[in-house]
Amino acid sequence: xxxxxxxxxxxxTRTLIEAEVAGPPGLDGLPGVHDLVIDGPQVRCQVxxxxxxxxxxxxxxxxxxxxxxxxxTLEELFLRHYSAERNVAGAPR
Numbered sequence: 001x002x003x004x005x006x007x008x009x010x011x012x013t014r015t016l017i018e019a020e021v022a023g024p025p026g027l028d029g030l031p032g033v034h035d036l037v038i039d040g041p042q043v044r045c046q047v048x049x050x051x052x053x054x055x056x057x058x059x060x061x062x063x064x065x066x067x068x069x070x071x072x073t074l075e076e077l078f079l080r081h082y083s084a085e086r087n088v089a090g091a092p093r
Contacts, residue, residue, distance in 0.1 A: 013072040013080040014046035022063030051076060
């Protein structure tokens with residue numbers, strides 16, 4: 001069991017990033033980037049906190065037209081934490 005405020009629990013999951021860029025963002029294979037989808041100029045991915053600076057820098061280099069960064073919701077924190085806990089215990093997802 002883990003307790004804390006929403007801000008204290010944010011380390012359990014990733015930041016959602018949605019952006020429109022002028023050029024290729026160069027995020028393929030970057031550690032800490034998950035569920036990357038690039039559709040023309042549109043980019044969507046989830047980013048570990050440790051990789052956030054690198055991702056934002058690469059988006060900046062690609063020419064950001066729009067950018068939305070959203071921290072995880074309480075529901076996302078809950079689902080990710082307990083999903084990971086079940087995987088460690090060997091229980092089915």
